[in-house]
Amino acid sequence: MTIERLNMLFVGVGGQGVLTASDIAAQVGLDLGLDAKKSEVHGFAQRGGVVESHVRWAPVVGAPICEKGTVDVLVAFELLEAARWIDWLRVGGTVVVNTQQITPMSVSVGDAVYPEKEALLAALRKRAGRVVAVDALPIAEQAGSTRTMNTVILAALSTLLETPPEVWERAILRRVPAKYGEVNRVAFRLGREAAGA
Amino acid sequence: MKQLLSGNEAIARGAWEAGVQYASAYPGTPSTEILENFARYPGIRAEWAANEKVALDNAIGASFGGARTIAVMKHVGVNVAADSLMSVSYTGVFGGLVLVSADDAGAFSSQNEQDNRNYARFGKFPCFDPADSEEARQYVGVALDLSEQFRTPVMLRTTTRLSHSKSAVEVSPPTERAFEPLPPFKREKEVTRVIIPAVARKRHPEIEERLRQIAEWAETAPVNRIEWGDKRLGIVTVGIAYQYVREIFEGFSILKLGMSYPLPMKMLRDFAEQVEQLIVVEELDPFVEDQLKAAGIAVAHGKDIFPMCGELTLAKVRAGAVKAGLPVAPIPPAVPPIDEVAIPARPPALCPGCPHRAFFYNLSRQKRKVMIAGDIGCYSMGVLPPFQAMDMLISMGASIGMAHGFKQAGGQEKAVATIGDSTFFHSGMAPLASAVYNRSNITVAILDNRITAMTGQQENPGTGKTLQGQETQEVDITAVVEAMGVKYVKEVDAWDVEAVGKTLKEATAFEDGPAVMVVKGACVFIPEYKPLPRLEVIADQCIACGLCFKVGCPAILKSEEVFEKTGKPKAVIDPLLCTGCTVCAQVCPTDAIVPMESDYMAGR
Numbered sequence: 086m087t088i089e090r091l092n093m094l095f096v097g098v099g100g101q102g103v104l105t106a107s108d109i110a111a112q113v114g115l116d117l118g119l120d121a122k123k124s125e126v127h128g129f130a131q132r133g134g135v136v137e138s139h140v141r142w143a144p145v146v147g148a149p150i151c152e153k154g155t156v157d158v159l160v161a162f163e164l165l166e167a168a169r170w171i172d173w174l175r176v177g178g179t180v181v182v183n184t185q186q187i188t189p190m191s192v193s194v195g196d197a198v199y200p201e202k203e204a205l206l207a208a209l210r211k212r213a214g215r216v217v218a219v220d221a222l223p224i225a226e227q228a229g230s231t232r233t234m235n236t237v238i239l240a241a242l243s244t245l246l247e248t249p250p251e252v253w254e255r256a257i258l259r260r261v262p263a264k265y266g267e268v269n270r271v272a273f274r275l276g277r278e279a280a281g282a
Numbered sequence: 283m284k285q286l287l288s289g290n291e292a293i294a295r296g297a298w299e300a301g302v303q304y305a306s307a308y309p310g311t312p313s314t315e316i317l318e319n320f321a322r323y324p325g326i327r328a329e330w331a332a333n334e335k336v337a338l339d340n341a342i343g344a345s346f347g348g349a350r351t352i353a354v355m356k357h358v359g360v361n362v363a364a365d366s367l368m369s370v371s372y373t374g375v376f377g378g379l380v381l382v383s384a385d386d387a388g389a390f391s392s393q394n395e396q397d398n399r400n401y402a403r404f405g406k407f408p409c410f411d412p413a414d415s416e417e418a419r420q421y422v423g424v425a426l427d428l429s430e431q432f433r434t435p436v437m438l439r440t441t442t443r444l445s446h447s448k449s450a451v452e453v454s455p456p457t458e459r460a461f462e463p464l465p466p467f468k469r470e471k472e473v474t475r476v477i478i479p480a481v482a483r484k485r486h487p488e489i490e491e492r493l494r495q496i497a498e499w500a501e502t503a504p505v506n507r508i509e510w511g512d513k514r515l516g517i518v519t520v521g522i523a524y525q526y527v528r529e530i531f532e533g534f535s536i537l538k539l540g541m542s543y544p545l546p547m548k549m550l551r552d553f554a555e556q557v558e559q560l561i562v563v564e565e566l567d568p569f570v571e572d573q574l575k576a577a578g579i580a581v582a583h584g585k586d587i588f589p590m591c592g593e594l595t596l597a598k599v600r601a602g603a604v605k606a607g608l609p610v611a612p613i614p615p616a617v618p619p620i621d622e623v624a625i626p627a628r629p630p631a632l633c634p635g636c637p638h639r640a641f642f643y644n645l646s647r648q649k650r651k652v653m654i655a656g657d658i659g660c661y662s663m664g665v666l667p668p669f670q671a672m673d674m675l676i677s678m679g680a681s682i683g684m685a686h687g688f689k690q691a692g693g694q695e696k697a698v699a700t701i702g703d704s705t706f707f708h709s710g711m712a713p714l715a716s717a718v719y720n721r722s723n724i725t726v727a728i729l730d731n732r733i734t735a736m737t738g739q740q741e742n743p744g745t746g747k748t749l750q751g752q753e754t755q756e757v758d759i760t761a762v763v764e765a766m767g768v769k770y771v772k773e774v775d776a777w778d779v780e781a782v783g784k785t786l787k788e789a790t791a792f793e794d795g796p797a798v799m800v801v802k803g804a805c806v807f808i809p810e811y812k813p814l815p816r817l818e819v820i821a822d823q824c825i826a827c828g829l830c831f832k833v834g835c836p837a838i839l840k841s842e843e844v845f846e847k848t849g850k851p852k853a854v855i856d857p858l859l860c861t862g863c864t865v866c867a868q869v870c871p872t873d874a875i876v877p878m879e880s881d882y883m884a885g886r
């Protein structure tokens with residue numbers, strides 16, 4: 086059975102490639118013959134703020150943003166952000182989380198502490214139907230460039246959805262500059278392997 | 283071919299397809315990408331103006347010459363352009379003129395969330411409100427046609443959600459087109475392009491009549507349409523709100539307005555008569571609702587159940603409907619937020635390597651003796667920890683005027699105004715001239731990062747490059763300031779912590795009129811910025827004094843290692859973020875921060 090409709094929420098930190106990844110995910114929806122919309126909030130130009138991007142697939146999509154409680158897959162590029170956005174997930178929904186931890190200014194100036202990794206993962210597991218954690222940065226490095234981190238994460242996401250992986254790979258390769266084609270191909274394969282495909 | 287385009291990309295596309303040959307804009311979220319995209323099409327000219335009024339004036343000149351044109355700005359930019367806007371409604375236009383106003387419902391990156399539909403009623407011109415990218419593309423052409431048919435300026439209003447969401451648009455690759463010069467300028471016998479009082483008085487009744495005719499046109503315009511369904515409930519909606527309505531009120535009757543002003547009142551009245559209960563769903567102000575009520579149409583629900591403040595969302599529309607007992611599906615259960623661990627906030631911060639850092643570090647150390655009037659740009663983050671060095675900020679260009687007014691009214695502290703290069707050109711020159719003229723001893727720090735950074739790095743008159751990437755004359759800020767008669771003018775290297783501090787002290791001590799320091803250094807996102815070898819902390823040398831945390835750099839983290847004597851955490855630098863700017867190294871009292879031995883990233 087193929088997917089008819091899907092709500093995804095991509096979250097992370099500015100500079101991580103969240104917006105490119107969500108663009109690609111929306112394109113995959115179109116390529117699958119569905120209608121697709123995506124919507125993003127990226128704040129200011131600087132690096133380091135919270136980035137959120139909604140992607141919806143359906144035969145006909147209305148609103149470009151999801152409703153709280155209807156997100157089928159939360160795709161978090163950063164561990165703390167997964168925790169921040171978990172209440173958008175539908176009951177029984179899936180979380181794909183990159184376990185990278187990026188210290189927010191509130192923590193480095195000493196106003197707050199970054200929670201323990203295990204405590205965050207446990208809190209996510211308690212709430213989601215399924216949590217797939219990948220450590221995407223070293224995998225991207227292994228593929229040949231840290232810039233392929235978002236490809237690794239998309240690869241992991243692609244293993245959870247009943248969609249042909251070629252559609253994802255093609256959409257990724259169309260989007261990245263030609264000279265990064267090969268590293269992205271490797272990153273896609275490694276990402277799928279890491280997610281257990 | 284179906285392509286995913288953002289609302290902004292679609293507006294650019296629509297403008298090009300409709301034959302716009304000149305466009306002018308000042309950047310501002312969420313509008314910026316419209317001109318950036320339009321500039322890539324063939325056969326057109328597109329420019330960054332110094333501010334929004336200049337952009338609109340440029341467009342008016344183009345229109346008066348006979349060209350189709352758009353002026354593009356964010357919602358608050360329309361305030362800057364409003365003087366010309368109100369009067370070009372009176373003169374009327376020649377070539378089609380569309381003002382694209384990108385509103386920011388939700389105030390995601392703005393100083394307010396004003397609803398610019400109000401300008402349409404205020405200025406007596408029509409306003410179009412597309413609901414997705416395809417409509418955004420089409421409406422530009424419809425608006426330009428209408429503009430020429432009724433010789434009126436037209437507003438096309440987008441919002442952050444529309445501008446920054448992508449939906450499918452049917453487009454083919456752009457065909458080649460050559461730039462066409464205008465026909466010879468025709469001087470009329472009876473002047474209409476010169477808005478003197480006699481012309482204004484004569485034109486006013488004609489404008490009222492024009493508006494009446496446009497309302498008539500709206501009755502049958504395809505942009506306003508009814509989707510009949512269950513008539514127990516009729517929903518009037520406009521703009522992006524339509525997307526929420528069609529999901530939440532699926533199956534009921536919807537009147538979708540493609541324009542919020544003037545309204546097709548006959549159509550609305552007919553609709554109201556045929557449905558049992560009429561409600562209005564619109565973002566921000568009760569703009570349509572109030573017009574319906576004024577026309578005597580019964581509105582069962584509107585802003586009594588849907589919020590006036592902030593962006594609408596599916597959740598807010600559903601919650602309002604559920605509360606009022608309207609027949610919609612219940613609120614979906616969601617997983618509970620995490621409360622067993624505290625989730626720290628992630629406020630924005632100056633980037634690693636940012637040229638504003640050394641200035642704000644110094645300013646925060648000297649701030650006890652000064653009052654700081656800020657301005658709008660990346661440097662607005664000077665208000666956040668660890669600097670907390672900004673006491674007032676109100677609108678673009680206001681810093682210098684506020685600092686001056688504070689002093690002239692008898693303010694006892696030294697007054698420092700901080701303003702960026704783009705903002706200086708936007709609206710900083712007039713207040714500086716005024717301060718020189720009226721002789722206040724304010725300090726003006728022009729933070730010249732060689733770009734308009736906050737909105738995503740756009741060129742400006744000081745950068746030597748045009749929107750379309752051509753080399754051009756660079757307006758020299760220091761020379762401008764000197765020419766105004768400022769007696770203390772000094773340029774300083776943005777990353778030289780000591781020099782910046784010394785200059786700031788000198789400038790604030792200066793007592794012969796305004797003192798201006800130009801803090802020069804490129805934003806890390808432009809090619810002019812040259813990263814240096816990255817830095818690392820020699821842990822054995824770090825005494826955990828915490829001074830480097832005070833420069834507020836996202837790359838400087840608390841180490842797990844503590845300094846034994848005090849038990850405080852030492853510093854460590856994230857090599858993925860560091861750009862080697864050395865500001866932290868300069869403030870370190872023990873010289874514990876040094877370049878990494880061999881850095882493959884150096885000179886990237």
Ligand SMILES: Cc1ncc(C[n+]2csc(CCOP(=O)(O)OP(=O)(O)O)c2C)c(N)n1
Nearest residue numbers: 310359658659660702703704705734735736
């Ligand atoms: C009237 C108005 N127009 C546009 C904007 C959007 N805007 C916010 S900051 C900014 C540019 C600031 O550039 P600059 O002064 O050079 O500072 P930088 O961000 O480069 O530090 C702009 C255009 C606004 N807030 N108000």
Ligand code: SF4
Nearest residue numbers: 633636660735805806
């Ligand atoms: S975008 Fe440029 S000016 Fe803005 S905070 Fe980053 S480095 Fe500084």
